[in-house]
Amino acid sequence: MGKDSLHVLKGLNLHIKEGEFVSIMGSSGSGKSTLLNIVGLLDTHDEGTYYLNGDLIEKLNEKKAAVLRNKFLGFVFQSFNLISYKTALENVALPLYYKGVSRKERQKIALKYLDKVGLKDRADHVPSELSGGEKQRVAIARALVTNPKVVLADEPTGALDSTTSGSVMELLKEINREGMTVFVITHEEDIAAETDRIVRLLDGVIMSDEKVRKSVKV
């Protein structure tokens, strides 16, 4: 918030293609969250250029950023960030409200995506009545509901136990297989290992950028 700018990311050059399943690895302070916030248009960058879907992103005002986020980006957060007084269905439908979709249509689409994450029967429950894994699946459904270009997941399994983590990662993988670009930020090796491409960050610099050979299930 201060006036002094802090150089967190230095000389970073990263190109993510459509349909990729990328993970950004790094310990805390490596700049991975900053990167996600810039990619997610949640924060602004001071220098350099950023192209989203082929368009140069610069001098965005809040309104434009909001519209772009709504149109192109879906977010999955570590702490879920569901609105506590809204039901699962209402949470999933919220991005569609800001997109200007009619109420009836919103309900229909939201229910479809809840079904996709296997929570159709939990549609009328508020977050406090859902387990951690269920909450994250609701959040994923919400990220997908506007059919964005990229799903950005910030430590999506950070608050989950290993079994639930596995099922959430499976869900992300499935989404990716259907053609969605998925961008995961994590500090856990085994989570990164589930993705197709691992970018390692250290002190705002890319240390390595490698494709992962997929282990084929028998």
Place this chain on the structure above:
Amino acid sequence: MFDIGRWLEIFQSIGKNKLRTFLGAFTVALGIFIFTVLFGMGNGLKNTFKKFFSDDATNTIFVRPGTTSKAYKGFKEGRRIQFENEDLELLKKKLGDKIEYISARVYKNVQTRNKKESGTYSVRAVHPEHQFLENTIITEGKFIDANDIKNKTRVVVIGRLVEEDLFKTEHALGKFLELNGLAYKVVGIFKDSGGDNEERLIYAPVSTVQLIYKNTEDIDQINLSFNRSIGASGARKMVTDITKILKEKHFIARDDRSGLFVRSVFENYEQNMQFANVLQIIVIFIGIGTLLAGAIAIGNIMVFVVKERTKELGIRKALGATPNSIVGLILQESVFITAIAGYLGLLIAVFTLSRLGDSLEDYFITNPQVNTSTIVFATFILIFVGALAGYIPARRAARIKPVVALGDD
């Protein structure tokens, strides 16, 4: 404003945060309630003062003779002063068109009889102009006129209650009434807002009464009113002039306080109205203070609400809410709550005032009411306050970067 989706959002937010909404709404309702009730009471107080003075014209001056308390120019003290017709003529001559109306008064208590019904009534023998000095309202017939004075006719104008007492269901107009055994023709019936006593009076021509009672030129009192164009200072000077003229004529010492009494309603009225106005100002001050306290309270609550919802608003922004839609959401909720709550407070206050009615008359509060313009004013204040209370925090909320808002716990 007409976005159903947003209204649903607002109702949901209100429904899920009942305590917060209740506290905000209660503060506003209370503020408006107190403001309105106090304002109504202030009006009631003013009504009382107005009523006190509605009976007599407010520019009236009463001149009464007394008994001297000081020896002066060879006259001993303890001398009773008696006015006569020439005193009235003297005032007319000296004061000229500064006088609006002037009339003598001669008082007599007389045994009055109509056939079998009789009673003792006060007779006021007066000049025609007396009608305007006392706000006497003629309901039938006429008042004493110049012809009556000139011809010393035996006519009377009687109060509504005199007719009721002595004529029962009959009409008195045109009939004859016996005053101390002499028949007078009833030429008029009057009513007076000054109360029962005023309506049990009988008016007669001053010249007639003077003739019948020992044929003197005696006058008990002189009533006059000043021309309003001379203003307050002119009126004050006129009171001193009258005192000076009459004291000189009747050889009363200048510093003799009991030889002559000149009383003016105008000064009392001015003082009392000023008193009522000051009270009203104090009341308005307290009322506006209360309203302001309510506004600050709701502003405070809205700041807290926005703080509490920072994360939620951050989520909404991440999902594509524009700053305008955030401001609109908070603002609309705030205005909605304030308007509804304030209006409720207003209704309860108006209801309370109307229930109070005249039950507080003993405490000088008559018909405490607020008029429509006050209500409209209060409603505007409410909406304005709601908008202001919501706008400042809402704009702050809309300005927070989503990344900061999301980090808020």
